[in-house]
Every structure is written in structure tokens, then in C-alpha cells.
Amino acid sequence: MPPKRRNLTGFVAAAGVGGLVLIPLVGLISAIQQRTPDPFTGKTPQLTEVIRVSGAGQLLLNSVLLSIVVAVGAALLGGWLAWVEHRSEFPGRRWLTVATLLPLAMPSYILAGTLRSSLGPGGWIGGPLGLPHLTGFTIAAVVLIVVTAPLVQLIVGAALTRTSAAEEEAARSLGASPSKVFTAVTLPRLRPAIGLSGLLALLYAISDFGAVAVLDCHVLTWRLYDAVRGQDLARAAVLGVSVLLATIPLFAAARFIRGNAPGQDVANRRAAPRNPLGKTGIFTTAVAILLTVGLGLILPISTLCLWVLDGLERSLPFASAWTSLTHTVLAALIGTLVTITLAWLPARITAERARRSGSGSTSLFEEATYITSALPGVLLALGLMQAALMAARAFGGATVYHALLNLGVLLFAGYAARFLAEVFAPLKTGFSTFDPRQVESARVLGAGPWKRFRYVTLPSLGPSLTVAFLIGFNAILKELPVTLLLGGATGLQTLSFRVWDRYSESLWHDAGAAGLLIVGLAMLAVVCTLPWRRDV
Amino acid sequence: MRSLFALFLGVTTIACSPDPEGTSAEEAVEKPTLTIYSGRSESLVGPIFDKLEAEGKFNLQVQYGDTAEMVTRLITEGSESPADLIFAQDSGHLGVLAAKDLLTPLPETLLEQVDTRFQSTDKLWIGTSGRLRVLVYNTQSLNADSLPASLRELADPKWKGRLGWAPTNGSFQAHLSALRHAWGEEETEAWLNGVLANAPTAYPKNSPQVAAAHVGEIDIGWVNHYYLHRLDPTDRNASNWSFSAEEDAGNVLMVAGVGIRAGSPHEAEAHALIEHLISESTQAYFASEVYEYPTRPGVMTHADVQPLEEISLAPVDQSHMADLGPTRELLQRLGLM
Numbered sequence: 114m115p116p117k118r119r120n121l122t123g124f125v126a127a128a129g130v131g132g133l134v135l136i137p138l139v140g141l142i143s144a145i146q147q148r149t150p151d152p153f154t155g156k157t158p159q160l161t162e163v164i165r166v167s168g169a170g171q172l173l174l175n176s177v178l179l180s181i182v183v184a185v186g187a188a189l190l191g192g193w194l195a196w197v198e199h200r201s202e203f204p205g206r207r208w209l210t211v212a213t214l215l216p217l218a219m220p221s222y223i224l225a226g227t228l229r230s231s232l233g234p235g236g237w238i239g240g241p242l243g244l245p246h247l248t249g250f251t252i253a254a255v256v257l258i259v260v261t262a263p264l265v266q267l268i269v270g271a272a273l274t275r276t277s278a279a280e281e282e283a284a285r286s287l288g289a290s291p292s293k294v295f296t297a298v299t300l301p302r303l304r305p306a307i308g309l310s311g312l313l314a315l316l317y318a319i320s321d322f323g324a325v326a327v328l329d330c331h332v333l334t335w336r337l338y339d340a341v342r343g344q345d346l347a348r349a350a351v352l353g354v355s356v357l358l359a360t361i362p363l364f365a366a367a368r369f370i371r372g373n374a375p376g377q378d379v380a381n382r383r384a385a386p387r388n389p390l391g392k393t394g395i396f397t398t399a400v401a402i403l404l405t406v407g408l409g410l411i412l413p414i415s416t417l418c419l420w421v422l423d424g425l426e427r428s429l430p431f432a433s434a435w436t437s438l439t440h441t442v443l444a445a446l447i448g449t450l451v452t453i454t455l456a457w458l459p460a461r462i463t464a465e466r467a468r469r470s471g472s473g474s475t476s477l478f479e480e481a482t483y484i485t486s487a488l489p490g491v492l493l494a495l496g497l498m499q500a501a502l503m504a505a506r507a508f509g510g511a512t513v514y515h516a517l518l519n520l521g522v523l524l525f526a527g528y529a530a531r532f533l534a535e536v537f538a539p540l541k542t543g544f545s546t547f548d549p550r551q552v553e554s555a556r557v558l559g560a561g562p563w564k565r566f567r568y569v570t571l572p573s574l575g576p577s578l579t580v581a582f583l584i585g586f587n588a589i590l591k592e593l594p595v596t597l598l599l600g601g602a603t604g605l606q607t608l609s610f611r612v613w614d615r616y617s618e619s620l621w622h623d624a625g626a627a628g629l630l631i632v633g634l635a636m637l638a639v640v641c642t643l644p645w646r647r648d649v
Numbered sequence: 650m651r652s653l654f655a656l657f658l659g660v661t662t663i664a665c666s667p668d669p670e671g672t673s674a675e676e677a678v679e680k681p682t683l684t685i686y687s688g689r690s691e692s693l694v695g696p697i698f699d700k701l702e703a704e705g706k707f708n709l710q711v712q713y714g715d716t717a718e719m720v721t722r723l724i725t726e727g728s729e730s731p732a733d734l735i736f737a738q739d740s741g742h743l744g745v746l747a748a749k750d751l752l753t754p755l756p757e758t759l760l761e762q763v764d765t766r767f768q769s770t771d772k773l774w775i776g777t778s779g780r781l782r783v784l785v786y787n788t789q790s791l792n793a794d795s796l797p798a799s800l801r802e803l804a805d806p807k808w809k810g811r812l813g814w815a816p817t818n819g820s821f822q823a824h825l826s827a828l829r830h831a832w833g834e835e836e837t838e839a840w841l842n843g844v845l846a847n848a849p850t851a852y853p854k855n856s857p858q859v860a861a862a863h864v865g866e867i868d869i870g871w872v873n874h875y876y877l878h879r880l881d882p883t884d885r886n887a888s889n890w891s892f893s894a895e896e897d898a899g900n901v902l903m904v905a906g907v908g909i910r911a912g913s914p915h916e917a918e919a920h921a922l923i924e925h926l927i928s929e930s931t932q933a934y935f936a937s938e939v940y941e942y943p944t945r946p947g948v949m950t951h952a953d954v955q956p957l958e959e960i961s962l963a964p965v966d967q968s969h970m971a972d973l974g975p976t977r978e979l980l981q982r983l984g985l986m
Contacts (some may be wrong), residue, residue, distance in 0.1 A: 601712025
């Protein structure tokens with residue numbers, strides 16, 4: 114096939130895959146069109162009313178503000194932790210920077226709930242210290258920063274392992290100060306990773322309901338969930354679409370942060386040296402670790418442990434862990450593989466296009482793969498369900514729809530649509546620093562496609578691929594709305610289902626046990642992938 | 650688990666199975682698979698379904714989720730829904746399904762077994778158990794003499810800074826809907842404003858309020874009765890309180906119930922399943938293990954739970970609790986959600 118045609122076919126294929134995530138939007142738009150009158154009042158809702166009434170505008174503003182604060186906070190916190198993990202040396206660095214990643218597996222409502230109860234006026238920490246009620250914008254922002262900072266740490270960390278030590282050494286030998294080397298050489302190389310991971314934190318925050326609900330922070334997702342729970346899918350869809358529209362200017366800001374730095378080609382990369390931290394560095398790191406490990410890990414884990422201990426003391430029954438453990442691992446592994454497979458081609462093509470055009474600019478198609486991530490999981494699942502129903506009604510009816518549910522097709526499509534952006538971002542970062550000339554050389558030397566993939570592409574993409582896997586795996590570990598709505602028919606009962614089920618019923622001991630198992634699985638995944646992600 | 654297995658067998662299962670729901674032809678002749686959308690927690694009702702399956706009485710596929718979201722799902726799916734039955738946490742949502750003509754009438758043989766107050770007037774759903782709306786209070790800072798005699802008293806300024814509530818919770822909203830019908834719109838809004846002036850602490854649901862009352866974070870919470878009984882009775886600093894004033898609409902029973910989807914091909918089997926849910930043994934399970942009120946007359950409540958006969962229950966029409974739209978608008982107007 115001539116190269117031009119091959120490129121076109123590849124692009125069409127990638128666009129098709131990217132377009133898959135937009136299917137839920139099609140479903141939601143059809144739900145808006147098919148809205149029915151309220152069974153009690155007989156009124157069909159006017160859509161403009163939905164936006165105008167009851168301060169929806171103010172709530173949308175709160176959502177946007179919260180997500181910006183979270184994105185900036187996560188970029189600073191996660192960015193610093195990535196730097197510390199890959200470029201510095203201090204006692205305990207290895208394990209502390211593993212621990213800072215674990216809040217990734219913590220469902221936001223559990224983190225928010227345990228913080229609120231332990232630090233509140235009646236809590237085991239807040240009580241003796243006389244702390245006030247912990248609710249509102251600030252604490253919600255802190256919780257969301259803590260759970261999203263690991264995304265930044267992972268993605269920026271992967272970019273850091275692929276920066277060129279030689280370039281930095283050259284700058285230093287020309288007399289540049291360390292801060293000058295950082296701002297003039299290293300930072301420009303990290304901008305795409307910082308921009309992309311900040312965008313992920315932003316999308317996470319704008320679509321989150323768990324933390325804001327528990328912490329009484331009024332944002333638009335409240336109104337959106339209320340519409341879903343009030344059986345008004347059309348209203349929820351209108352609110353969802355307005356969230357998407359509000360995110361578009363934020364995309365532009367993220368694009369600006371990503372900058373125009375073309376992807377760099379690193380053929381013979383070597384690790385940059387690690388330096389000991391200065392006084393300010395140690396202080397900043399201590400604060401960062403206190404936030405992520407202290408607030409995001411030790412505090413919730415101690416609370417979960419207290420719940421479990423109380424259950425053991427009172428000899429309360431615990432559900433068997435085996436089924437939920439195997440179901441969770443299975444769902445997370447399959448879901449992550451499916452999502453990575455779907456994200457692979459679009460990530461490669463967008464990175465190559467950016468390289469060819471000589472700039473880091475993004476295409477509309479790339480942004481389309483992110484946009485559905487701004488939708489809360491419940492709305493995304495219902496949108497996908499509505500789209501599947503439309504397809505089923507057109508071709509074959511209920512049987513087709515039931516098969517899509519029973520075989521898990523909708524479930525894994527749901528995971529992919531929900532987490533495509535999170536997996537796409539690290540993959541694209543990887544591909545943009547990937548040197549295609551290496552593959553070409555291998556081809557000239559007679560290596561077949563499998564050998565080229567195994568010995569050239571895979572080692573070079575290793576850190577980014579590992580990060581994509583970790584992010585996808587941990588996201589599915591704690592996922593709930595898609596699992597409940599689209600996974601029920603597969604018989605899947607994950608650990609996060611068990612945490613939610615028990616937590617709702619005040620069966621704290623069993624919720625605690627399932628929560629600890631989730632964190633355990635996350636830790637296992639982070640530790641097992643360490644050699645592929647880090648130089649040392 | 651069988652369905653999860655089908656996930657792997659994928660195409661083979663679809664190709665070999667004449668039944669789209671994945672049961673083999675042999676089973677289909679004897680016992681079809683009943684699909685249940687359950688808004689009730691797996692931890693509460695799972696053991697009932699497991700037992701029925703283990704006894705070989707039914708093939709069940711139970712899909713769990715939040716009641717409101719499951720009802721939204723069922724409405725979205727319409728006649729394509731795989732659900733045969735819907736098991737809802739509160740009757741309000743069954744009322745929504747009934748109003749949308751998505752439920753099919755139940756036979757008199759089932760309805761006559763349950764207290765008439767706890768079923769739909771148009772025979773479309775049946776109550777399986779109930780939870781009483783109560784105040785939960787911290788026993789170290791309050792005693793029975795100092796507690797409000799009626800719900801209206803919560804607007805008294807003496808409770809400033811001492812209350813908790815959960816305005817986004819389904820039971821809260823259903824109870825408020827009942828108040829709107831009992832007291833009228835204006836009085837309900839004035840009362841809500843009065844309580845709001847007392848700056849109640851907002852919680853996302855009932856259970857954290859009970860925990861907060863237990864540790865003294867709040868003095869009074871407005872909740873459903875059964876969470877209290879999950880706390881260790883030997884080390885409990887909280888208690889439930891029902892109002893002594895009659896005709897106040899404070900003492901309301903929230904009914905959990907079940908309905909059959911109109912168009913379900915398995916109506917007879919669904920009747921048999923409901924028969925089990927309202928049978929004496931299952932009703933006794935709801936009372937003893939879940940601390941709920943049985944809807945079948947003559948079944949004893951748990952010893953730790955105040956019997957229903959001792960409580961002057963407000964005469965609330967269950968359909969009023971389903972009228973949630975204006976309640977939500979009111980809460981939004983007051984900035985509570």
C-alpha cells in the first residue's frame with residue numbers, strides 16, 4: 114500500500130475508534146429529543162428553563178472553578194512528586210513515591226467520607242483537636258487534588274524518564290544555573306505531559322459526584338444526578354451537554370499549556386542523574402507527602418482498619434472476598450486491555466501528525482476523545498444504553514440489546530468511553546517522544562513486524578504503556594456507575610460495588626474490608642509495574 | 650456468575666443458546682430466569698435470593714443499583730427491558746413506574762396478605778417491609794423530656810446548630826412530599842425556612858447522620874429508624890425518637906416494595922417470587938436481620954425496635970410520597986440541592 118493511502122486508512126480507523134466514545138452523546142441527544150411529559154404534572158419540560166431555573170448557572174460556574182483549582186493543584190502537587198520520584202535522592206524515596214500513587218485507587222466518596230468523619234467535630238482526630246465541620250468548596254478541592262495528583266505524577270514521570278540528560282548537561286556546561294536549566298530545557302519538554310495530565314484532573318473533577326456529594330459542595334453534578342434520580346434523563350442530558358460546552362474553553366487553556374514543543378526523538382537515551390534535595394525541596398516534599406500519603410492514604414486506611422477491627426471485635430459476618438476479588442481483577446484487566454487497544458491507534462496517529470506538522474498542536478479529533486470524560490459516569494452509562502437501545506430497535510429488537518448487556522459488550526464499551534482519555538494521554542505522550550526511525554532501521558535490518566514491536570516499539574514505549582495500564586486498571590478498580598448500570602447483567606460484583614453496598618447500609622466493617630482489598634490490589638499493580646516505569 | 654462465564658464464551662453462547670437470556674433449553678422449559686432490578690442492597694436482600702436459588706425454587710438474575718437510577722434505567726429501556734421485577738427501596742419510585750404504566754396489576758391473592766396501608770391503591774405494587782421516619786438523638790446531651798413533641802418543633806430556634814439532615818436523600822424527599830400534601834405548600838416551605846435558620850448540618854444520606862449523633866457531632870438527625878440498630882447496642886450513645894403528637898405527619902412509614910414490569914413474559918413465576926417475599930419466613934427475616942417493620946400482619950418486629958402498634962402512624966397516602974417533582978423544585982429554590 115502506498116504510504117499516503119496507508120496513512121489515510123490509519124486515520125480513518127483511528128477516527129472511528131475515537132468516535133466510539135461519542136456514541137453516548139448520540140444517545141443523550143436522542144434522549145433530549147424524546148423527552149416525555151412529567152407523569153404527575155403532565156408538563157413537558159422546556160429545555161431553556163432547565164438552565165435558567167434554580168441557579169444552574171451559578172452551579173456550573175462552581176463546577177468550572179472547582180475543576181480549574183483541582184487541575185492547577187494536581188499539576189503542582191503531582192508534578193513535584195514526579196520530579197522527586199525521578200530526579201531526586203532522599204531516604205525512603207523509593208517507597209514514599211510508590212505510596213503517593215495509591216490514592217489513585219481510593220473512591221472519592223470513601224476518601225471524602227473518611228476525612229469528614231475522622232477530622233470532623235466528632236471524629237477521632239477532629240474531636241480532640243476541636244475541628245469544625247469539614248464541608249464545602251475548599252475541602253472538596255483538597256480531596257479531588259489528592260486523588261488526581263497521582264495521574265500527574267505518573268504521566269509527567271513517564272515524560273521525565275524520556276527527557277534527554279545530554280541536553281541538560283550541555284546547558285549546564287554552558288554556564289546555565291540549575292533553575293535556568295529547568296525552565297529553559299527541562300520544562301518545555303514536560304509541557305505536553307503537564308498539560309495533558311492537568312486536563313485529566315480537570316475532567317475528573319468536573320465529572321465527580323462522590324466527593325462533592327459527601328462534602329456538601331454545591332456544583333452542577335448535583336443537579337445532574339438529581340435529574341437522573343428524578344427519572345428526567347432529558348434534563349440530565351441538557352445539563353451534561355452544558356458541562357461539555359463549558360469545558361471547551363478549558364481545553365484551549367490546556368492546549369496553551371501543552372505548548373508547541375514538537376515531540377523529541379531520543380534514540381540513545383540515558384538516565385539523568387539524581388540530586389539530593391535542598392532545604393526548600395525537603396520542606397515542599399514533606400508537605401506534598403503529608404497531603405497525598407497522610408490525607409489520601411494513611412487517614413482513610415486507618416479509618417477502614419478501625420471499621421474492620423470493630424467488626425472483628427463484635428464478630429460481625431464478613432462476605433467472602435474471593436468472588437469480588439476475582440471479578441474485580443478480571444473486569445479491570447479486560448477493561449484496561451480493551452481501552453488501551455482502542456486508544457493505541459488514535460494516540461499513535463495524533464502523535465505522528467503533530468510530529469509531521471512540526472508542532473505539538475492537537476486536532477479536533479483528539480479533543481473529541483477527551484470530551485466525553487467530562488460526563489459523570491451515570492450519564493455516560495445511560496447515554497450508551499440509550500444508543501444501544503436505538504440500535505437494537507432498528508436492528509433486531511430486545512434480543513440484540515439483551516445480548517449486548519449479557520455479553521458485557523456495553524460494560525466494556527462503557528469503561529472504554531469513560532477512561533479512553535485517561536489511557537490516551539500517557540500513550541500519546543509516549544508516542545510523541547518515540548523515534549520512528551528506529552523502527553525503520555529495524556525493518557531495513559530485516560526484522561519482522563512482531564520483532565520490531567517486541568524489541569523496538571515496546572521497550573521504547575514501556576514507561577508510557579505501563580502508566581496507561583496503571584491509570585486504566587486503578588480507574589476500573591474503583592468505578593461504580595458504569596459497573597452497576599451496564600455490568601449487572603454479566604453478574605459482575607466488584608469490590609467497589611461491595612464498598613458502596615455496605616457503606617450505604619452502615620455495614621462499615623464489610624465496607625472497610627472491601628476498601629482495604631481495593632487499596633491492596635492497587636498497591637500490587639503499582640509495585641509489580643515499578644521496573645517498567647522507573648529507571649531505579 | 651453464569652453470565653460472566655458467558656462473557657468468555659461470547660459468540661459460542663449466543664450461537665448455541667436458543668434463549669437470548671443465556672439459559673439452556675432444558676432449564677427454560679422448567680424454570681425461566683427471572684431478572685430482578687433491585688434498588689435494595691445486596692447485603693440486605695441477597696441472602697433471601699441466594700437461599701431461594703439454593704433451594705432450586707428459582708433461577709434468578711439480580712441486578713443491584715440505586716433505586717432511583719434503576720427506575721430511570723427501566724423507563725429508558727421501556728418494553729426492551731430485561732427486567733421482570735423491580736424491587737424498590739421506597740414506594741415513591743414504584744409510584745413513578747405506576748404513573749408511567751410500566752407495572753402490571755398484582756393478583757388479589759397476594760395483595761390480601763399484606764396490610765392495606767402498605768400497598769398501591771391501584772394494585773400495581775406491594776410493600777415488602779417498612780422503615781419508620783424518626784429522629785435519632787445523642788443520648789448524652791438529650792433525654793426524652795427535652796425532645797421535640799412534633800416535627801414542627803424542629804424549626805424552634807433552640808435547636809440552632811444542633812441538627813443534621815440529608816436533603817438529597819430519597820426518604821427525606823418522600824417524607825417532605827408527604828408533608829406538602831398534609832400541611833400544604835406554604836406551611837411546608839415556611840417550616841423548611843425555619844429549620845434552615847437553625848443551620849442544620851447537611852449529610853449525603855441517613856447513615857452518617859446516625860454515626861454523627863452517636864459521636865455527638867450533632868444532637869439530632871432526621872433519619873430512617875433501622876441504621877441505629879447496626880450500632881453496637883452495648884456501646885451506643887444514640888437512640889431513636891418517634892413523635893408523640895398525633896396528626897403531625899412526623900411518624901411516617903417508608904415502604905419498600907416490589908412490582909412486576911408490564912410485558913414481563915414470566916408473570917406467573919414473578920407472582921411465586923413475590924409470594925416468597927411476603928411469606929412469614931421472609932417477613933421474619935426482614936424484622937430480625939434488617940430491623941425493618943414487616944408488612945404482613947402478625948409478624949413480630951425485632952426486640953430492639955419499637956413495635957409499630959406503639960406509634961401513632963400518620964395516615965399518609967403512599968402516592969403522595971411519589972409526588973417528588975415539586976419537592977425537588979422547592980429544595981432547589983431554597984438552595985438545598
